[in-house]
Amino acid sequence: MNALEKVDYRKFIAPIVVGLIIWFAGPLRPDALSLSAWHMFAIFVATIIGLVTKPLPLGAIALIGFVVTVLTGIMPMEKAVAGFGNSAIWLIVMAFFISHGFIKTGLGRRIALIFVRAFGKQTLGLAYALSAVDLIVAPGTPSNTARAGGVMFPIIKSLAQTFNSDPVDGSERRIGAFLIFTEFHANMITAAMFLTAMAGNPIAQAFAGKQGIHITWMGWFLAALVPGLISLIVVPFVIYKVYPPEQKATPDAKNWATGELATMGKVSKAETMMIIGFVSALVLWITGAITGIDATTTGFLVIGFLLVAGVLSWQDILKESGAWNTLFWFSVLVMMASALNTLGFIPWLSQTIGNSLHGMNWFVVLVILVLAYFYSHYFFASSTAHVSAMYAAFLAVALAAHVPPMLAALMLGFFGNLMAATTHYSSGPAPILFGSGYVKQSDWWRLNFILGLIYIVIWVGVGSLWMKLLGMW
Incomplete structure (x- = not known):
């Protein structure tokens, strides 16, 4: 008789608890947000936390998020499955x-x-x-x-x-x-x-x-x-x-x-x-x-x-x-992010943050966003999960602050990779190469911190000028 698959149920605690707290905080939501947008946000956050804690493989976590989204009526099945055609x-x-x-x-x-x-x-x-x-x-x-x-x-x-x-x-x-x-x-x-x-x-x-x-x-x-x-x-x-x-x-x-x-x-x-x-x-x-x-x-x-x-x-x-797994869980996340946008959550968030940055030079806003995007990666164990969680919101904030659209989109796109210059668990290649035992953890973090600063100077500084020469902004 086959034994049950091993599941670390303790890793479900954080995504479920955080998701429920956000869900039932609906009455306290900002007036500008619909209850559906707030509930979609709760499911999205719970799914992202699940991708980080990994009680199940990424595809399985996405499946659970997909099912909850449909069963709660936030997205009808016809629209939910449309993400698989992206x-x-x-x-x-x-x-x-x-x-x-x-x-x-x-x-x-x-x-x-x-x-x-x-x-x-x-x-x-x-x-x-x-x-x-x-x-x-x-x-x-x-x-x-x-x-x-x-x-x-x-x-x-x-x-x-x-x-x-x-x-x-x-x-x-x-x-x-x-x-x-x-x-x-x-x-x-x-x-x-x-x-x-x-x-x-x-x-x-x-x-x-x-x-x-x-x-x-x-x-x-x-x-x-x-x-x-x-x-x-x-x-x-x-x-x-x-x-x-x-x-x-x-x-x-x-x-x-x-x-x-x-x-x-x-x-x-x-x-x-x-x-x-x-x-x-x-x-x-x-x-x-x-x-x-x-x-x-x-x-x-x-x-x-x-x-x-x-x-x-x-x-x-x-x-x-890897291909089929990616097709499944990326499709679900793109569906959720699209729902957050169409239900009004991302426009509200970008306007709120944009108002707090009101009056700032757009380039200063871009630098602040890149720094926040980069250094928040210490809390992520996957570059893809980080991009899925934060890219759309950060881009919306940049656009609200009048950062040139293509410059904002590509700069955040580039740093969706470069932010791996942080930890030994930052991206897929990190645990493979770090796990070989050749580089000590203290050296890995120290050298990455130095190189992270170099990337910010090269890509934000030189990269912005280069894109200007290309006529992209």
């Missing part, structure tokens, strides 16, 4: 499948080894080479967790052990700690540079669209290009200076990578087809404004090609649980 969320799903192709064919590993062989003579050069791999792979891997854990981490761990750097014997600072921490930040920067490089980005795009701000794949990329490249150059160097590896030269890296590539053999037909599919996706995403083919259609087209070419099987599609 094109931005299906773009995430398609990109998950593309990511699976990178890992399955070994193409991601081959690209990394080629860069190590070409640029790996010095430890700093090795870090830049690995960052370049992240930059190349990022547009097709919306799961930055899969990119870090499935492609980059195995390479870095093998490299570290090749140079006898292992936390087991206390030699983690020889080279491994530096490479691990640099990869964490390279992953974060490249996630901010592409609409399809982190699962939360299309969610931000969808929320912005609800406010009448239409962000394209190319628009996001162009706006992030300069601050992103500056970050990819500056951040590894800063880490190298404040958290230096003991071994500065890595002459054996080239030989190691050459040996690994020899073991892999020639580029396979599957890798060739994967290259064709990935390059086609990039070309169509970049030229979408010209061809009229939107990003989600491109995703479906490329997956169709990979299926016909035999790179992916239908079983691969069915077994990609």
Whole structure:
């Protein structure tokens, strides 16, 4: 007889208690809010807290929130299920499948080894080479967790052990700690540079669209290009200076990578087809404004090609649980956020906060919002959950304060990734890389605090000027 699944019911306490308190505080709500808007807010807050405490997987928490929303009559079933047809969320799903192709064919590993062989003579050069791999792979891997854990981490761990750097014997600072921490930040920067490089980005795009701000794949990329490249150059160097590896030269890296590539053999037909599919996706995403083919259609087209070419099987599609899980819980959260907007809660909140900032220069308001958005991430264990919880409200406040719409939408979108520069539980890649044992928790927090300030200067300062030059505001 099968045993029951283990459920930590104690983790239900916080979301249920907070949700009920807000729900029954309805009579005390502001006069400008309807009771339905207030009750939707209670369900949304309870769901977000559940995503943080995780008594059940994210999809299961979203399911409970969905059921409560429908049963209480706040949203009829017809409107509630409409969220599952959101094109931005299906773009995430398609990109998950593309990511699976990178890992399955070994193409991601081959690209990394080629860069190590070409640029790996010095430890700093090795870090830049690995960052370049992240930059190349990022547009097709919306799961930055899969990119870090499935492609980059195995390479870095093998490299570290090749140079006898292992936390087991206390030699983690020889080279491994530096490479691990640099990869964490390279992953974060490249996630901010592409609409399809982190699962939360299309969610931000969808929320912005609800406010009448239409962000394209190319628009996001162009706006992030300069601050992103500056970050990819500056951040590894800063880490190298404040958290230096003991071994500065890595002459054996080239030989190691050459040996690994020899073991892999020639580029396979599957890798060739994967290259064709990935390059086609990039070309169509970049030229979408010209061809009229939107990003989600491109995703479906490329997956169709990979299926016909035999790179992916239908079983691969069915077994990609991360994609289907994302489709479910993101759809529910987008439905809830949309309901908060249509029921009047987000407009009321933005007007209330906007009134408190009345008279302030809009750029000062933008800086305040970015700082609040960034540092509140200490209370979150998921960048995507944070984006889902706060992006729409913060964007609405920015618009009420007359921050240029595209500048506000993209800046908050970028920091939906960069705010992971906080804790060792801040995002999916964090526990994977921190859990390797190479970087102490005190070093992780200390270095992230320093780098967080650098990101704020580069992306808010240089990024705003760059977007002005592009004519985005």
